[in-house]
Amino acid sequence: MVEIIFYILSTITLGTAFLTLLSRNPIHSAIYLVICFFSLAGHYILLNAQFLAIVHIIVYSGAIMILMLFTIMLMNLNEQVEKHKPTLSIVAAVGAFCLLGLILLSALVRTQPMVETYYQTGDDFQSIKVLGQVLMNEYLVPFEFVSVLLLVAMIGAVLISKKEQLKTK
Protein backbone atom coordinates (compact mmCIF):
# COMPACT_ATOMS: atom_id res chain seq x y z
CA MET A 1 0.00 0.00 0.00
CA VAL A 2 2.72 2.45 1.04
CA GLU A 3 4.82 1.41 -1.93
CA ILE A 4 2.00 2.23 -4.34
CA ILE A 5 1.60 5.66 -2.74
CA PHE A 6 5.35 6.20 -2.93
CA TYR A 7 5.53 5.34 -6.61
CA ILE A 8 2.51 7.49 -7.48
CA LEU A 9 4.01 10.43 -5.58
CA SER A 10 7.41 9.91 -7.22
CA THR A 11 5.83 9.84 -10.66
CA ILE A 12 3.98 13.08 -9.92
CA THR A 13 7.16 14.69 -8.57
CA LEU A 14 9.39 13.79 -11.50
CA GLY A 15 6.69 14.37 -14.13
CA THR A 16 5.76 17.82 -12.90
CA ALA A 17 9.43 18.73 -12.49
CA PHE A 18 9.97 17.87 -16.16
CA LEU A 19 6.81 19.76 -17.18
CA THR A 20 8.11 22.78 -15.22
CA LEU A 21 11.17 22.88 -17.41
CA LEU A 22 9.55 22.01 -20.70
CA SER A 23 6.48 24.24 -20.76
CA ARG A 24 6.94 27.41 -22.75
CA ASN A 25 4.71 29.61 -20.62
CA PRO A 26 6.37 30.66 -17.31
CA ILE A 27 3.00 30.73 -15.53
CA HIS A 28 2.40 27.08 -16.44
CA SER A 29 5.90 26.33 -15.15
CA ALA A 30 5.04 27.93 -11.82
CA ILE A 31 1.78 25.98 -11.52
CA TYR A 32 3.55 22.69 -12.28
CA LEU A 33 6.20 23.55 -9.71
CA VAL A 34 3.48 24.08 -7.08
CA ILE A 35 2.18 20.57 -7.82
CA CYS A 36 5.75 19.25 -7.56
CA PHE A 37 6.17 20.88 -4.15
CA PHE A 38 2.87 19.45 -2.92
CA SER A 39 3.95 15.95 -3.91
CA LEU A 40 7.23 16.51 -2.05
CA ALA A 41 5.21 17.47 1.01
CA GLY A 42 3.42 14.15 0.49
CA HIS A 43 6.81 12.43 0.62
CA TYR A 44 7.57 14.20 3.89
CA ILE A 45 4.26 13.04 5.36
CA LEU A 46 5.07 9.52 4.17
CA LEU A 47 8.35 9.76 6.10
CA ASN A 48 6.30 10.90 9.12
CA ALA A 49 7.87 14.37 9.21
CA GLN A 50 4.67 16.33 9.73
CA PHE A 51 6.29 19.58 10.84
CA LEU A 52 8.48 19.75 7.76
CA ALA A 53 5.56 18.90 5.49
CA ILE A 54 3.53 21.80 6.84
CA VAL A 55 6.49 24.20 6.73
CA HIS A 56 7.27 23.04 3.20
CA ILE A 57 3.72 23.74 2.02
CA ILE A 58 3.67 27.15 3.73
CA VAL A 59 7.11 28.32 2.62
CA TYR A 60 7.50 26.77 -0.83
CA SER A 61 4.00 26.39 -2.21
CA GLY A 62 2.82 29.47 -0.38
CA ALA A 63 5.47 32.15 -0.10
CA ILE A 64 8.05 31.36 -2.75
CA MET A 65 5.68 30.41 -5.54
CA ILE A 66 3.42 33.39 -4.88
CA LEU A 67 6.53 35.59 -5.09
CA MET A 68 7.51 33.99 -8.39
CA LEU A 69 3.99 34.25 -9.83
CA PHE A 70 3.80 37.91 -8.88
CA THR A 71 7.16 38.56 -10.50
CA ILE A 72 6.07 36.77 -13.69
CA MET A 73 2.89 38.82 -13.81
CA LEU A 74 4.81 42.02 -13.03
CA MET A 75 7.06 41.41 -16.00
CA ASN A 76 4.11 40.37 -18.15
CA LEU A 77 5.97 37.38 -19.47
CA ASN A 78 3.03 35.20 -20.35
CA GLU A 79 2.96 36.38 -23.95
CA GLN A 80 6.68 36.20 -24.43
CA VAL A 81 7.92 33.53 -26.76
CA GLU A 82 11.34 32.31 -25.83
CA LYS A 83 13.84 32.46 -28.61
CA HIS A 84 14.65 29.16 -30.16
CA LYS A 85 17.84 27.73 -28.80
CA PRO A 86 20.53 26.29 -31.03
CA THR A 87 20.32 22.54 -31.35
CA LEU A 88 23.86 22.15 -30.05
CA SER A 89 23.06 23.58 -26.62
CA ILE A 90 19.94 21.42 -26.34
CA VAL A 91 22.00 18.34 -27.18
CA ALA A 92 24.62 19.46 -24.65
CA ALA A 93 21.96 19.90 -21.94
CA VAL A 94 20.45 16.47 -22.63
CA GLY A 95 23.91 14.91 -22.64
CA ALA A 96 24.86 16.53 -19.35
CA PHE A 97 21.55 15.39 -17.83
CA CYS A 98 22.04 11.79 -18.93
CA LEU A 99 25.68 11.64 -17.81
CA LEU A 100 25.00 13.21 -14.40
CA GLY A 101 22.04 10.90 -13.85
CA LEU A 102 24.11 7.88 -14.89
CA ILE A 103 26.96 8.78 -12.53
CA LEU A 104 24.75 9.60 -9.54
CA LEU A 105 22.54 6.56 -9.96
CA SER A 106 25.40 4.13 -10.54
CA ALA A 107 27.26 5.54 -7.54
CA LEU A 108 24.14 5.09 -5.41
CA VAL A 109 23.43 1.59 -6.71
CA ARG A 110 26.93 0.44 -5.80
CA THR A 111 26.75 1.99 -2.33
CA GLN A 112 26.23 -0.25 0.65
CA PRO A 113 23.87 1.31 3.15
CA MET A 114 25.60 2.25 6.38
CA VAL A 115 22.75 0.99 8.50
CA GLU A 116 22.20 -2.48 7.12
CA THR A 117 18.95 -3.32 8.79
CA TYR A 118 16.62 -0.55 9.68
CA TYR A 119 14.85 -0.93 12.96
CA GLN A 120 12.63 1.41 14.86
CA THR A 121 13.62 2.21 18.40
CA GLY A 122 10.22 3.74 18.95
CA ASP A 123 11.68 7.01 20.16
CA ASP A 124 9.83 10.14 19.28
CA PHE A 125 12.22 12.25 17.26
CA GLN A 126 10.15 14.17 14.73
CA SER A 127 7.14 15.55 16.50
CA ILE A 128 6.88 19.32 16.74
CA LYS A 129 7.64 19.19 20.47
CA VAL A 130 10.96 17.35 20.10
CA LEU A 131 11.99 19.37 17.05
CA GLY A 132 11.30 22.59 18.92
CA GLN A 133 13.41 21.45 21.83
CA VAL A 134 16.31 20.50 19.53
CA LEU A 135 15.98 23.79 17.68
CA MET A 136 15.97 25.83 20.84
CA ASN A 137 18.74 23.97 22.67
CA GLU A 138 21.41 22.73 20.28
CA TYR A 139 20.71 24.97 17.33
CA LEU A 140 19.76 28.20 19.04
CA VAL A 141 22.59 30.31 17.54
CA PRO A 142 21.97 29.23 13.90
CA PHE A 143 18.27 29.82 14.50
CA GLU A 144 18.93 33.41 15.55
CA PHE A 145 21.26 33.90 12.60
CA VAL A 146 18.54 32.68 10.26
CA SER A 147 16.27 35.40 11.59
CA VAL A 148 19.00 37.98 10.90
CA LEU A 149 19.45 36.49 7.41
CA LEU A 150 15.75 36.80 6.65
CA LEU A 151 15.72 40.40 7.88
CA VAL A 152 18.72 41.27 5.71
CA ALA A 153 17.12 39.55 2.70
CA MET A 154 13.91 41.51 3.22
CA ILE A 155 15.69 44.86 3.46
CA GLY A 156 17.93 43.94 0.52
CA ALA A 157 14.98 42.96 -1.67
CA VAL A 158 13.24 46.26 -0.95
CA LEU A 159 16.42 48.26 -1.59
CA ILE A 160 17.33 46.48 -4.82
CA SER A 161 13.91 46.56 -6.41
CA LYS A 162 13.25 50.15 -5.41
CA LYS A 163 13.09 52.53 -8.33
CA GLU A 164 16.20 54.62 -8.54
CA GLN A 165 15.58 58.30 -8.20
CA LEU A 166 16.97 60.57 -10.84
CA LYS A 167 20.06 62.19 -9.52
CA THR A 168 20.35 65.90 -10.10
CA LYS A 169 23.91 66.79 -10.76
Next chain:
Amino acid sequence: MESVLQQIGIESYLYLSALLFCVGVFGLLLRKNAIVMFMSIEIMLNAVNLTLVAFSTLHQDAAGQVFVFFSMAVAAAEVAVGLAILVSIFRNVRSIDINELKNLKG
Protein backbone atom coordinates in the same frame (compact mmCIF):
# COMPACT_ATOMS: atom_id res chain seq x y z
CA MET B 1 2.87 1.78 13.09
CA GLU B 2 5.36 0.29 10.69
CA SER B 3 7.73 2.81 9.27
CA VAL B 4 7.82 3.59 5.58
CA LEU B 5 11.54 2.86 5.33
CA GLN B 6 10.95 -0.76 6.27
CA GLN B 7 8.64 -1.18 3.30
CA ILE B 8 10.36 0.96 0.69
CA GLY B 9 13.95 1.25 1.77
CA ILE B 10 16.25 4.23 1.77
CA GLU B 11 17.50 3.39 -1.73
CA SER B 12 14.30 4.43 -3.45
CA TYR B 13 14.45 7.83 -1.80
CA LEU B 14 18.08 8.24 -2.81
CA TYR B 15 17.30 7.34 -6.43
CA LEU B 16 14.34 9.71 -6.46
CA SER B 17 16.32 12.63 -5.10
CA ALA B 18 19.25 11.94 -7.44
CA LEU B 19 16.87 11.97 -10.41
CA LEU B 20 15.20 15.15 -9.15
CA PHE B 21 18.59 16.83 -8.80
CA CYS B 22 19.46 15.83 -12.37
CA VAL B 23 16.17 17.27 -13.60
CA GLY B 24 17.09 20.55 -11.89
CA VAL B 25 20.52 20.59 -13.56
CA PHE B 26 18.86 19.81 -16.90
CA GLY B 27 16.50 22.76 -16.55
CA LEU B 28 19.32 25.06 -15.54
CA LEU B 29 21.21 24.14 -18.71
CA LEU B 30 18.22 24.01 -21.04
CA ARG B 31 16.31 27.21 -20.42
CA LYS B 32 17.26 30.80 -21.07
CA ASN B 33 14.46 32.34 -19.03
CA ALA B 34 15.95 33.49 -15.72
CA ILE B 35 12.79 32.79 -13.69
CA VAL B 36 12.59 29.20 -14.92
CA MET B 37 16.27 28.84 -14.02
CA PHE B 38 15.36 29.96 -10.50
CA MET B 39 12.68 27.27 -10.42
CA SER B 40 15.30 24.69 -11.43
CA ILE B 41 17.47 25.79 -8.52
CA GLU B 42 14.47 25.33 -6.22
CA ILE B 43 13.99 21.80 -7.58
CA MET B 44 17.65 21.00 -6.86
CA LEU B 45 17.37 22.38 -3.31
CA ASN B 46 14.28 20.28 -2.74
CA ALA B 47 16.01 17.14 -3.96
CA VAL B 48 18.74 17.64 -1.36
CA ASN B 49 16.12 18.37 1.32
CA LEU B 50 14.40 15.08 0.52
CA THR B 51 17.67 13.21 1.02
CA LEU B 52 18.22 14.94 4.36
CA VAL B 53 14.73 14.04 5.60
CA ALA B 54 15.11 10.43 4.47
CA PHE B 55 18.43 10.05 6.29
CA SER B 56 17.03 11.80 9.34
CA THR B 57 14.31 9.14 9.44
CA LEU B 58 16.85 6.39 8.88
CA HIS B 59 19.11 7.47 11.73
CA GLN B 60 16.18 8.56 13.93
CA ASP B 61 17.84 11.89 14.53
CA ALA B 62 16.13 15.26 14.59
CA ALA B 63 19.22 17.17 13.43
CA GLY B 64 18.57 16.42 9.76
CA GLN B 65 15.11 17.93 9.92
CA VAL B 66 16.44 21.02 11.69
CA PHE B 67 18.96 21.36 8.87
CA VAL B 68 16.16 21.15 6.29
CA PHE B 69 14.40 23.91 8.19
CA PHE B 70 17.48 26.15 7.89
CA SER B 71 17.86 25.28 4.23
CA MET B 72 14.27 26.35 3.58
CA ALA B 73 14.96 29.69 5.27
CA VAL B 74 18.05 30.20 3.10
CA ALA B 75 16.05 29.28 -0.02
CA ALA B 76 13.39 31.84 0.88
CA ALA B 77 16.00 34.55 1.36
CA GLU B 78 17.71 33.60 -1.89
CA VAL B 79 14.49 33.75 -3.88
CA ALA B 80 13.54 37.12 -2.41
CA VAL B 81 16.88 38.76 -3.26
CA GLY B 82 17.17 36.98 -6.62
CA LEU B 83 13.73 38.04 -7.79
CA ALA B 84 14.46 41.61 -6.68
CA ILE B 85 17.61 41.56 -8.81
CA LEU B 86 15.60 40.13 -11.72
CA VAL B 87 13.00 42.89 -11.41
CA SER B 88 15.71 45.52 -11.45
CA ILE B 89 17.37 43.86 -14.47
CA PHE B 90 14.03 43.77 -16.24
CA ARG B 91 13.57 47.48 -15.59
CA ASN B 92 16.86 48.27 -17.28
CA VAL B 93 17.03 45.74 -20.12
CA ARG B 94 13.28 45.05 -20.65
CA SER B 95 14.03 41.34 -20.85
CA ILE B 96 15.13 38.55 -18.56
CA ASP B 97 16.61 36.40 -21.26
CA ILE B 98 20.10 35.67 -19.99
CA ASN B 99 21.48 36.00 -23.51
CA GLU B 100 20.70 39.70 -23.35
CA LEU B 101 22.92 40.21 -20.33
CA LYS B 102 26.22 40.59 -22.07
CA ASN B 103 27.13 44.06 -20.93
CA LEU B 104 30.09 42.92 -18.88
CA LYS B 105 31.56 41.14 -21.88
CA GLY B 106 34.43 43.22 -23.24
